Amino acid sequence: MSVPDSPEFKDRKALFDRMITVYGRNPVLEALEDPNLECFRLHLADSNKPAAVLQKMQELAVQRGAEVCFHGKRELSRISRNGKQDQGVAADIVCPGFRQLEQYLELPRQGRQRLLALDGISNPQNLGMLVRSAVAGGINGIVWSARGNAELGPLAIKASTGTLYRAPILRCENLGKGLAACQAAGFAIRVLGAEGSTSLLDAATGDTGSVVYVLGNETRGVSAEIRQLADATVSIPMASGVESLNVAVTAALIAYLDR
Amino acid sequence: MSVPDSPEFKDRKALFDRMITVYGRNPVLEALEDPNLECFRLHLADSNKPAAVLQKMQELAVQRGAEVCFHGKRELSRISRNGKQDQGVAADIVCPGFRQLEQYLELPRQGRQRLLALDGISNPQNLGMLVRSAVAGGINGIVWSARGNAELGPLAIKASTGTLYRAPILRCENLGKGLAACQAAGFAIRVLGAEGSTSLLDAATGDTGSVVYVLGNETRGVSAEIRQLADATVSIPMASGVESLNVAVTAALIAYLDR
Structure with missing residues (x-):
């Protein structure tokens, strides 16, 4: 045994x-x-x-x-x-790209790392589309906990058009602790939120340090507990009074704008 | 009468x-x-x-x-x-932003215009999410024909989180003729396609002329008839062998990257 x-x-x-x-x-x-x-x-x-x-x-x-x-x-x-x-x-x-977040943080890092962390993505279609966008955009890791997020199951796989199998999923038990470990390892934590005073378009320019972008629940956004940990809250400017973007769209904009 | x-x-x-x-x-x-x-x-x-x-x-x-x-x-x-x-x-x-494409082309244009044209977006959820992304990203018009695209109905409205009502929808009968009219009015026609040799990231840099980006069917892409009209085919670079992005994600990337 x-x-x-x-x-x-x-x-x-x-x-x-x-x-x-x-x-x-x-x-x-x-x-x-x-x-x-x-x-x-x-x-x-x-x-x-x-x-x-x-x-x-x-x-x-x-x-x-x-x-x-x-x-x-x-x-x-x-x-x-x-x-x-x-x-x-x-x-x-x-899934060769899956690992525990703590294991990922112990590995030597090659160049600037860009992670997404999911704080309550409850819709499996959104989760799958987000993964597809993040993988296509070269995101280095997607921090996912079973608690609070949709499962990595058939609906998410289908919506990801199969990219989920080769996604860099970083599992963690507790998102707050996971993000604190990222911070201790030198990552800046940026929370996405409409109230953010920094635009993603500005935040993403000329950045050299590794960063975790936290994406919140489709309705409630990022939870208060996680917002307290953030180094910055960033928003995406929206025209015509649109209040929010689909979370997979947000993930794609991060992946392609912050390079 | x-x-x-x-x-x-x-x-x-x-x-x-x-x-x-x-x-x-x-x-x-x-x-x-x-x-x-x-x-x-x-x-x-x-x-x-x-x-x-x-x-x-x-x-x-x-x-x-x-x-x-x-x-x-x-x-x-x-x-x-x-x-x-x-x-x-x-x-x-x-819907105050809806008009006929030909009527839009007759109006005086304020600054550089960025349009999307839809060539067979058959899924109403995709249509709605696309509209939401395009409106948020400040796209000046979405060229839509009843033939070949999902209807501007309840499913698309829901997926657009209501932004469809205030979207700049430019109706046309026939997409080929509509795009030819855009071209005659000085717009460059760019078709999105994986085979494109120009990256959107490059095409969108320092651009000053008005442009129409054509988005194709979720499975088949842009039709051959429309591809013949194009001034350029642009692609979005994708990591890890991902073959395509959701069409609403593509629309958002165009809206936010080509500014």
């Missing part, structure tokens, strides 16, 4: 930190068919009725070197964390 | 060019409750069963100086153009 401090535990934990569990027949089949993705395990409910698509999944999993595991229906629900929509199928996909 | 060349006809046509017909009980009620919007006519099906919300709509319409018209169910479907979802209710809302 492995104990928390053993090397084996750390390796396994690092492996699991890099995995995303997808569920549902179409999402799992698509992931297995993508030659750029590595599947670690295919999980099937032993109550599934025989079906060609299940047979195909198993063949693909074997070809790709993934383990095929059968479970009772309840155990499968525990793995997918969505028994209502898993359709008796789940898969653990390896 | 008015004839096409009479001043009365032109006034009425100009008025109708500025109107958007919304339908469905919630969208109509929200429009009537918004003090910044002008309602021209409230349309009700005479087959509607009495309901408090209908009573409220009529009171608001009268307060706001709108005409209240009753119609047979089939006539109401003709007005809403969506009998399945109109719930017996429609309203003509005046």
